[in-house]
Amino acid sequence: MEEIERDVNTKPLSWKQYLVVASLLFGLFFGAGNLIFPLHLGQLAGANWGMATFGFLVTAVLLPLLAVLAISASHAKGVYDIGKPLGNSFALAFMVLIHLTLGPLFATPRTASISFSVGLQPVLPKSATKPALLIFSAIFFILAFIISYKQSTILTSIGKILNPLFLLLLFSIFLLAAISPMGAAKNQNVTAAYQSAPFFNGFLEGYNTMDALAGLAFGYTIVSAVRQLGKTSAKSNAKVTARAGVIATSAIGVIYVGLIWVGATTLNQFKISAEGGTVFNQIVTYYLGDFGHALLATLVTLTCLTTAVGLIAAFAQDFHRSFSKISYHGWLTIMTIVSFITANFGLDTIISWSTPMLMFLYPIAMVLIILSISGSLFDHDPVVYFWSIVFTFIPAILDMIASFPALVSKQAWALQLRAFQLQFLPFADIGMDWVIPAVIGLAIGFIVHFYHKQRTN
Structure with missing residues (x-):
């Protein structure tokens, strides 16, 4: 080392x-x-x-x-x-x-x-x-x-x-x-x-x-x-x-x-x-x-x-x-x-089908980048990673489904998911609905991390 x-x-x-x-x-x-x-x-x-x-x-x-x-x-x-x-x-x-x-x-x-x-x-x-x-x-x-x-x-x-x-x-x-x-x-x-x-x-x-x-x-x-x-x-x-x-x-x-x-x-x-x-x-x-x-x-x-x-x-x-x-x-x-x-x-087709994958991967990548850079603050505790990614994962999946071409995104089940997303997740209409859940997940991860750390000390 x-x-x-x-x-x-x-x-x-x-x-x-x-x-x-x-x-x-x-x-x-x-x-x-x-x-x-x-x-x-x-x-x-x-x-x-x-x-x-x-x-x-x-x-x-x-x-x-x-x-x-x-x-x-x-x-x-x-x-x-x-x-x-x-x-x-x-x-x-x-x-x-x-x-x-x-x-x-x-x-x-x-x-x-x-x-x-x-x-x-x-x-x-x-x-x-x-x-x-x-x-x-x-x-x-x-x-x-x-x-x-x-x-x-x-x-x-x-x-x-x-x-x-x-x-x-x-x-x-x-x-x-x-x-x-x-x-x-x-x-x-x-x-x-x-x-x-x-x-x-x-x-x-x-x-x-x-x-x-x-x-x-x-x-x-x-x-x-x-x-x-x-x-x-x-x-x-x-x-x-x-x-x-x-x-x-x-x-x-x-x-x-x-x-x-x-x-x-x-x-x-x-x-x-x-x-x-x-x-x-x-x-x-x-x-x-x-x-x-x-x-x-x-x-x-x-x-x-x-x-x-x-x-x-x-x-x-x-x-x-x-x-x-x-x-x-x-x-x-x-x-x-x-x-x-x-x-x-x-x-045109490559771009239209790559967009859903990017809408899924980018939020997860952004959270992992932030956690990797700031990892020394919480000893790179996997608990913080877990809660942050779990809360990011769900809206990222919904954004991916919503951004698929009509072949997928206009299916009845996809439209129902989109309606749920727009109703319950803030900023879903602009593709930024993962931000608040990610912050909540990060906060839960920090609380669990520092609680465990206090108990072991």
């Missing part, structure tokens, strides 16, 4: 070292897929884009950083350890659900469908969309599989050139939009949901980035990088991660603010799109023409491929570690095939 609690390197880190950690954090939390949700949010929020942005930044920027800090503060090596105070069965189930969400069910197939919707779909006739997506996603995942199978670092090297190019393209769009905006964001129409609760709807939209879940699943990479710099105690490790995190998340936050504002300005020129991929292509083509579209399509496809390789490899490694009867390459094959199948349902 002594080795963990004392720093190997007692000297302050240099700015260069902080920037290395910050760039790792930036890479973990920002990819091409993250561009479509703030743009879509801007279109939905219209004139209320400012308040919606605050909500979005909480779950898309602050919460992912807290997730990595939770890994650092609790000495966890991943999402399994974060859930372990509730028992091995819960920890395993939580880890599997998060990896399935980040893996073959939603995030990984989304990399192919976003590339397709931004690059090829706009130039194809509607009748050719499905066969073209089938061919495109097959090539995309065959490449991802080969690179992951050989554990090649070629995309990491390419990424060092791609990412600056991508950011240069993005800031060019911001500059052009500032010089010649499509319209004034403050004068745009506001959709019904964003008229009454722009902050909370922006908060919920941030779930779609899945970055808080990624922070729990892959945050140990960042923590390990900081430890390699000699900051091996939990306190200094968290402090370095937090400082580097401020640099990384500030950069991401600036990009998100720019994207949401640009999204709001597009309403003078374009209709609200079903997802942000369409509007992203429209914006780039509007300002940079066909050359801009071609450049965007290339950069998005390559950066999404890089993300897909990382997700496929991480999924295979973690599942091989937990279910070792199947080899790394076996899990890699399963992950690739399922991701390919899911990608062919299309981006």
